Amino acid sequence: MIVAERKPIDEIIGFVKNCKKILLVGCNECVTVCYAGGKKEVGVLASALKMAFMKEGKELEVEEVTLERQCDHEYLEEIRNIIDQYEAVISLACGVGVQFLAEKYLTTPVFPGLNTSFMGVTEESGVWSERCQGCGQCILGQTAGICPISRCAKRLLNGPCGGSTDGKCEINKELDCAWQLIIDRLKELGRLEDYEKLIPIKDWSTERAGGPRKIVREDLKS
Amino acid sequence: MNTKTPSRLEKILAAGHLAVTSECGPPRGSNGDAITKKAEMIKDYVDAINITDNQTSVTRLCSLASVIHLKLMGLEPVLQMVTRDRNRIALQSDILGAASFGINNILCLSGDHQSFGDNPQGQNVFDIDSIQLIQTVRLMRDEGKFLGGDDIDQPPKMFVGAAANPFADPFEIRVPRLAKKIAAGVEFIQTQCIYNLEKFELWMKQVRDRGLHEKVYILAGVTPFKSAGMAKYMKNRVPGMDVPDEVVKRMSDVPKEKQPEEGINICVESIQRLKEVEGVRGFHVMAIEWEEKVPEIVERSGLYPRPKIE
Numbered sequence: 001m002i003v004a005e006r007k008p009i010d011e012i013i014g015f016v017k018n019c020k021k022i023l024l025v026g027c028n029e030c031v032t033v034c035y036a037g038g039k040k041e042v043g044v045l046a047s048a049l050k051m052a053f054m055k056e057g058k059e060l061e062v063e064e065v066t067l068e069r070q071c072d073h074e075y076l077e078e079i080r081n082i083i084d085q086y087e088a089v090i091s092l093a094c095g096v097g098v099q100f101l102a103e104k105y106l107t108t109p110v111f112p113g114l115n116t117s118f119m120g121v122t123e124e125s126g127v128w129s130e131r132c133q134g135c136g137q138c139i140l141g142q143t144a145g146i147c148p149i150s151r152c153a154k155r156l157l158n159g160p161c162g163g164s165t166d167g168k169c170e171i172n173k174e175l176d177c178a179w180q181l182i183i184d185r186l187k188e189l190g191r192l193e194d195y196e197k198l199i200p201i202k203d204w205s206t207e208r209a210g211g212p213r214k215i216v217r218e219d220l221k222s
Numbered sequence: 223m224n225t226k227t228p229s230r231l232e233k234i235l236a237a238g239h240l241a242v243t244s245e246c247g248p249p250r251g252s253n254g255d256a257i258t259k260k261a262e263m264i265k266d267y268v269d270a271i272n273i274t275d276n277q278t279s280v281t282r283l284c285s286l287a288s289v290i291h292l293k294l295m296g297l298e299p300v301l302q303m304v305t306r307d308r309n310r311i312a313l314q315s316d317i318l319g320a321a322s323f324g325i326n327n328i329l330c331l332s333g334d335h336q337s338f339g340d341n342p343q344g345q346n347v348f349d350i351d352s353i354q355l356i357q358t359v360r361l362m363r364d365e366g367k368f369l370g371g372d373d374i375d376q377p378p379k380m381f382v383g384a385a386a387n388p389f390a391d392p393f394e395i396r397v398p399r400l401a402k403k404i405a406a407g408v409e410f411i412q413t414q415c416i417y418n419l420e421k422f423e424l425w426m427k428q429v430r431d432r433g434l435h436e437k438v439y440i441l442a443g444v445t446p447f448k449s450a451g452m453a454k455y456m457k458n459r460v461p462g463m464d465v466p467d468e469v470v471k472r473m474s475d476v477p478k479e480k481q482p483e484e485g486i487n488i489c490v491e492s493i494q495r496l497k498e499v500e501g502v503r504g505f506h507v508m509a510i511e512w513e514e515k516v517p518e519i520v521e522r523s524g525l526y527p528r529p530k531i532e
Binding site: 163167200 | 310398414
């Protein structure tokens with residue numbers, strides 16, 4: 001899923017400090033699962049904003065709505081009839097949702113309520129970590145199912161570097177060395193000799209480097 | 223004598239001499255004299271001088287300009303190049319630039335993560351890794367091709383080196399990792415600073431068991447401690463460094479004013495012991511901001527005078 005964190009309240013207040021009536025839009029997908037932008041978090045933010053305004057002797061009217069998704073036209077259409085009543089929208093979706101909402105409703109200012117962090121997993125309750133950077137050319141078949149692009153701080157394709165210590169990364173003792181994980185798993189698989197296969201220079205043109213990406217499936221186009 | 227490049231370092235190694243290299247860190251400013259002064263101190267005691275490339279990710283005068291300063295002094299530089307800061311276009315371009323000045327040695331590194339340096343908020347590149355940089359230089363040199371496939375007009379003639387850290391984890395792949403660098407085309411290795419001699423000897427035994435010592439020239443890395451504080455810092459704070467407790471104790475047990483001398487003693491004793499290790503083909507003396515001590519270390523280790531090879 002896409003993992004996000006809520007922005008500091010002061011930053012969000014800064015977006016809407018001159019408003020009297022705003023709409024908070026949550027998203028029922030990834031950001032709900034990571035407790036950043038679902039229905040509950042929309043409610044919490046609405047209360048926090050109202051209280052902050054009250055402290056300043058101002059009043060803020062906040063409407064709350066949480067859509068099934070903000071990355072699909074069909075769900076974003078659900079606010080078409082109400083959006084004009086508000087001076088601004090704060091979207092608690094990931095950056096994808098915020099943009100899609102903004103693209104659709106050109107005359108209403110849309111602000112992000114979250115910082116979108118990464119594509120990752122729930123390691124345990126309250127802990128999320130990165131697993132994929134969407135490079136567009138998956139190499140997990142060559143790296144024992146562990147991705148050095150997203151999990152090695154230097155994204156080394158032929159690691160580990162000399163900084164790997166006790167299974168941890170040189171930049172942070174809390175961070176697993178991806179290459180230690182790869183080697184451990186190769187061992188489990190009885191394929192440690194695969195470590196010596198050189199991974200060739202990567203074609204990054206399918207990654208961000210190649211410009212904004214797009215997939216078109218002719219068979220599915222309407 | 224079978225050599226592939228005009229590198230003097232390669233010739234010395236191919237002739238069977240124990241090579242001695244050292245390194246100079248460029249200044250944090252535009253004063254090129256800082257480089258030439260350091261080089262002046264050591265030039266008669268070493269065969270080649272590495273110039274570090276923004277080591278520990280701290281911004282400095284660039285290694286490419288620094289090696290040119292050395293070359294203009296008539297010295298033999300080793301251009302250190304990290305893949306952290308430049309993509310494949312810039313790397314290939316800098317290799318050609320260096321070759322145009324007759325720089326014949328390169329050390330291919332990935333580089334410390336930028337979080338250690340003065341610009342932790344900066345982006346890193348890592349378009350390719352150190353092993354792929356080795357492959358790149360060999361492709362450019364041996365096949366006269368750019369990575370993109372086009373021909374190079376006058377390919378760079380570089381003797382290709384890399385680092386090896388026998389002490390980083392996991393230990394079991396430290397030799398396979400060297401094998402991987404050899405498969406990529408590396409020709410000489412400068413190791414991480416060696417303080418744990420037993421562990422290094424074990425690594426070398428495994429290297430010999432696979433016959434790798436006959437495929438690559440291994441220069442053992444040594445760094446003298448200036449103080450007990452430095453020994454502790456290296457032990458505790460520098461990633462991938464293995465400083466045994468007894469070495470720290472030996473430094474701490476002498477009075478502060480005697481510690482520099484003790485640091486040199488340890489370094490010289492290490493070199494003498496490592497000379498006996500089969501497969502060690504030379505030494506890389508990294509006297510960090512203590513270049514003036516290199517002559518003494520080299521002389522006391524019985525590595526002076528240096529062979530005259532043109």
